[in-house]
Amino acid sequence: MSLLVTGSIGLDTLETPAGVRQDVIGGSAIYFSYAASFFTPVRLVGVVGEDHPRQLFNVFEGRDVDTGGIEVRKGSKTFRWHGSYVKDMNEAVTVEVDLNVLAERAPKIPASFLDSKYVFLANTHPALQQEMLASLKSPKLIVADTMNLWIQTQQADLRKLLTKVHGFVLNDGEARLLTEEKNLIAAARQVLKMGPKFVVIKKGEHGCLMMSDRGTFVLPAFPAEKVVDPTGAGDSFAGGMMGYLATQGGAVSAATLKRALAYGTVVASYTIADFSLDAIRRADREQIDERWHEFKTAMSF
């Protein structure tokens, strides 16, 4: 049930109405890996500079995350992001971003990872996503994420990638940008025409929308009264979703996908309750299952 993730590892500075944190561990691959590891063993591929977060190698202590795919590149600097949610908890304002090592060559996937069956290509340049994908031997379920930057500047590459993945995860603004459709149902339908078997549109505090040829599923976010820091919610959501799908042999029936999205929703609800990984590190699988059942009961009528 090997789940491979490639994505960013970063040093985040975060401002929210609840306070400020400087140089804490972040990045899509970090949140994803932590979230997915509640469900299945994770293989993490990413690159940092010599100034990498102190917690990088002990944050996964006691968890089934293989960090053998993290390259610490000499002479390079770690990706840094400074974001603020002070004005709007649902949308970060980027105060500063330094791509640093992310602007260099991609990390190499270790030979021992090349047999991974389940793959999540977290947001990075779509040409790199394709390159990493091409090196894998026999992936069974491939899901990718992206961001507005690539939609705007590398759409040809992104569209090529979309013909090679089973699932695609993006947020509402990105879906509108990619398809030029305001209505999200219409946008999801357009994305399906680009290749993926299923698409998940994340709507932040408003939950998510999934569409496949089997139908459409909408799920609200878990009702959260205390949101401290939304950073990593989308990546935790994807991690919970993919982690669960990996335990199901990569099946993407409508029923399995729904349960997976609900797991993603629940895992994300832990992430946002504190800064960085602080809240999700306090959760365990039993609590997640309990909240999942609570959510399922609350959602049924």
Next chain:
Amino acid sequence: MSLLVTGSIGLDTLETPAGVRQDVIGGSAIYFSYAASFFTPVRLVGVVGEDHPRQLFNVFEGRDVDTGGIEVRKGSKTFRWHGSYVKDMNEAVTVEVDLNVLAERAPKIPASFLDSKYVFLANTHPALQQEMLASLKSPKLIVADTMNLWIQTQQADLRKLLTKVHGFVLNDGEARLLTEEKNLIAAARQVLKMGPKFVVIKKGEHGCLMMSDRGTFVLPAFPAEKVVDPTGAGDSFAGGMMGYLATQGGAVSAATLKRALAYGTVVASYTIADFSLDAIRRADREQIDERWHEFKTAMSF
């Protein structure tokens, strides 16, 4: 199972990306009555001027809506609203509004309506809402709506009203305005402290949130690809919800409220598919039940 509604009856001019309609029938009580009449007999109380919409008395033909509470006031003019959704389908811009007869005295509730058990006080001045409520003999379930104007200018009266109702329906912006809470769960909790047993916060295309002392329920909107005119969606939602609750003897257990909110959601999904009442008039109870079951199945995981 007599369900009384008091609210506005208007002549609407509507602009949406799908087109323009002039002087079509609208108003909260109209949408509410049509929606509720799929479930239960409705008693409609409202006031119009001599220039009332031509369709006013035949739009309910063949439906169990008692229009005996509509006063056609001589020398007065009907309420008019001109709204545009061209920029944002989720929020109308008011181009022009003429309160006309709504700025005069309230309509009188006919004596034959005074024994109504279920009451929906659609949006109007909270002092008038209280006055109408006071004239009823033994209401069993009272639910009220409001708008930002009254929250801003008549909050003392509104708060008095809130101590006298069982349920309160408002949209997300109004909930934030009334409670000064940005987080909607926190806002709902504040509203409950003001008196109602349950509160429903409508979030437009993002569905709704219900809170009572029994728990919190979030429901997405029915996934709609074709939204022609969102006018009346909230009132249709309330009509479907109250219509169903009336058939359940006014019980407001968590389970009954959830089913009621799902009916409201489904009925609203018809309203928005065309201008004014055009789409909801083409629906029948069988279709509504079918879509309700489809929604229930789609929502369960």
